Amino acid sequence: MAAQELTGYQAGIDVGGTKTMFCITGANGDILLLERRSTAAHGSPGLFFDWLFVELKHLLQGISLTLKQLEGIGIGFPGVIGDTEGQLSQAPALPWPVADIRPDIRRYYEGRLYLDNDVNLALLGECWKGAAAGKKHVLMVTVGTGIGSAMLLNGRLYKGANNAAGEAGYMVVDVGLARSRGSASGADFGPLEAVASGSGITALARARFADPAALPASRILTLAGGKPEEIETRHVxxxxxxxDYAALEIMDKPLEHLAAGIASAVVLLNPQLVVLGGGVAASGDYYMNEIRNRVNAYLPYPVDLEAAKLGNTAGAVGAVAAAANILW
Amino acid sequence: MAAQELTGYQAGIDVGGTKTMFCITGANGDILLLERRSTAAHGSPGLFFDWLFVELKHLLQGISLTLKQLEGIGIGFPGVIGDTEGQLSQAPALPWPVADIRPDIRRYYEGRLYLDNDVNLALLGECWKGAAAGKKHVLMVTVGTGIGSAMLLNGRLYKGANNAAGEAGYMVVDVGLARSRGSASGADFGPLEAVASGSGITALARARFADPAALPASRILTLAGGKPEEIETRHVxxxxxxxDYAALEIMDKPLEHLAAGIASAVVLLNPQLVVLGGGVAASGDYYMNEIRNRVNAYLPYPVDLEAAKLGNTAGAVGAVAAAANILW
Structure with missing residues (x-):
């Protein structure tokens, strides 16, 4: 590991649609501060970064630091970011139009700056201080509302020709189903995430309980307070x-589809480790064991599959690693 | 392009199960010689490389060169090769046991040596002088008896943690079908290539014509001389x-499965270009157009898809590029 390469204070910030995580580290890479704030809903990048830097300065003040003392800042966004330009696009979780955000950041900070997609930074976080510490070939798959992925290949983030690599939610693991959906270009969700994400699981469960005349006996309904329309992924x-039998039955398809997608990615990429992140994967042993067994049933050789360790702090921790240009 | 980096004569050799291709280039990267020979069926690497270097010396002699004048030799094999060790494994097309082949080569040649998998070298060939010239992010998929793939990512071959990347034949694009086959570890073919390779197409066609009482009217049977058991992929x-209606019907599944596999690889890797190689892909416009349309129907954004240009010389040409350490 390369924490020695950190030579000063760093900030890592993970901007989410509802919450923003701040991480500040010291010269040895130790985490000095890790704090979460509600994301300001300002409709322009200018106002948003006004808010972000007020928060950051305030947090720094609490540990007797200033912005000028930061050697680097890394910021992750739920969207696609151009490598060098800082052009943020495809970020539906944020209330701004597509924008070049770099000038708005430069109004506050002149030091080393690294901007990236949040899933890429979560992977870096896991590679620095989490489940993938010390690995050089890692596939991370996040299963939450949608499905995303990020890749560390030969020790570096791999982003693709147009920074669009890792769109695992658009993988095709069921040709018949994907074909019947028609073109992917107009759809909210890709064919894999339509089934295997949290949204997919919730939709399958609610459909299963939609007919009041034929409600199956199931713990799911009890956990949802008896209301089928309030069933959430966590209940399933x-x-x-x-x-619970109905729940196991509902989960079969999402588990099998995700396992097929991960298996396809593994035979292509031959990673040392697959890290599963996101809310669904964090649900516990049942989910991880099912995915692990089903992925390996598809593979000609076994692969290690671990749950992410840093939870919702991975992106901010990874943003520090990126800002400090830590290499693996 | 970087042909300028070639500073001397290079040899590239693509060892196949039945044929071996030799390529010799001059200081400017021009191809001086490109010749194919039947692969000697010697059962040990020692005897095999005796034969290989006799052939190479003979070919060099014909253009007034000697082994010592070669600055580098690249050799591709139909198998998995350890990066530095020269340990060749999983090469069922060759009649040797698993072996460390480097000492046998060193008996004849002390200069720069590069050993790799044949599909990786075919990709390098296409990237140097073929369909992918000048590209930095390329996925190559070869469709022949089986299905293989290779990746140029950020301008370098990507090989994975154990040199096992690119096993596209094991991708899962039809969960139901793949699950019903059981574990992949004992199978001759992966689930994708079992359907979409030349072997898959032949099997589907022969099954379609298996019942003599219900033979469909089809050009396929005419092309196969009226004998269902002699139907080959090229007839279909x-x-x-x-x-031909029966042929279009037979091809639907192999085309759709391969398209789904390529689409899955594209959303993961975001390449600039997909190059389709191997005998099946070389069959002409019908196949390429079908694949192109079906891949793009699955994608949220379009991708360029081109047929390989160098045919069965790609591996030997790419072996030169590898030997000369040409960078993109």
Missing amino acids: LQAAAEG | LQAAAEG
């Missing part, structure tokens, strides 16, 4: 972990 | 290109 996962 | 491809 908990009921499945407890062995 | 030619009949389909001519609009």
Whole structure:
């Protein structure tokens, strides 16, 4: 590992649609501060970064630091970011139009700056201080509302020709189903995430309980307060972990589809490790064990598959690693 | 392009199960010689390389060169090769046991040596002088008896943690079908290539004509001399290109499965270009157009898809590029 390469204070910030995580580290890479704030809903990047830097300065002040003392700042966004330009696009979770955000950041900070997609930075976080520490070939798949992925190949983030690599949610693991959906270009979700994400699991479960005349006996409904329309992914996962038959039945397809997608990515990329992140993957042993077994059933050779360790701090921690240009 | 980096004569050799291709280039990267020989069926690497270097010396002699004048030799094999060790494994097309082949080569040649998998070198060939000239992010998929792939990412071959990257034949694009086959570890073919390779197409066609009482009227059977058991992939491809209904029907599944696999690889890797190589892809416009349309129907954004240009010389040409350490 290369924490020695950190020579000063660094800030890593993970901007989410509802919450923003701040991480500040010292010269040896130790985490001095890790704090979460509600993301300001300002409709322009200018106002947003006014807010962000007020928060950052305030947090720095609390540990007797100033912005000028920061050697680097890394910031992750839920969108696609051009490598060098700082052009943020495809960020529906943020209330701004597509924008070049670099000038708005430069009004406040002149030091080393690294901007990237949040999943890429979460992977860097896991590679620095989490489940993938010390690995050089890592595939991270995040399963939450949608499905995303990021890749560390030969020790570097791989982003593709147009920074669009890792769109695992658009993988095709069921040709018949994907074909019947028609073109992917107009769809909210890709064919894999339509089934295997949290949104997919919730939709499958609600459909299963949609007919009041034929409600199956299931822990799911109890956990959802008896209201089918209030079933959430976590209810299905908990009921499945407890062995509830309807829940196990509902989970079969999402698990099998995700396992097929991960297996396809593994035979292409031959990673040392697959890290599973996001809210669904964090639900516990039931989910991880199912995915691990089903992925390996598809593979000609076994692969290690671990749950992410840093939870919702991975992006901010990874943003520090990126700002400090830590190499693996 | 970087042909300027070639400073001397180079040899590239592509060892196949039945044929071996030799390529010799001059200081400016021009191809001085390109010759194919039947591969000697010697059962040990020692005897095999005795034969290989006799052939090479003979070919060099014909253009007034000697082994000592070669600045580098690149050799591709149909198998998995350890990066530095020269340990050749998983090469069922060759009649040797698993072996460390480097000492046998060093008996004849002390200069710069590069050993790699044949698909990796075919990709390098296409990137140097073929369909992908000048590109930095390229996915190559070869469709022949089986299905293989290779990746140029950020201008370098990507090989994975254990030199096993690119096993596209093991991708899962039809969960139901793949699951019903059981574990992949014992199978001859991966789930994608079992359907979409030349072997898959032949098997589907022969099955379609297996019942003599229910033979469909089709060009396929005419092209195969009226004998269902002699149907080959090329008969199906030619009949389909001519609009034969039974052939189009047979091709639907192999085309759709390969397109789904390529689409999955594209959303993960975001390449600038996909190059399709191997005998099946070389069959003409019908096949390429079908694949191009079906891949793009699955993608959220379009991708360029081109047929390989160098045919069966790509591996030997790429072996030169590798030997000369040409960078993109």
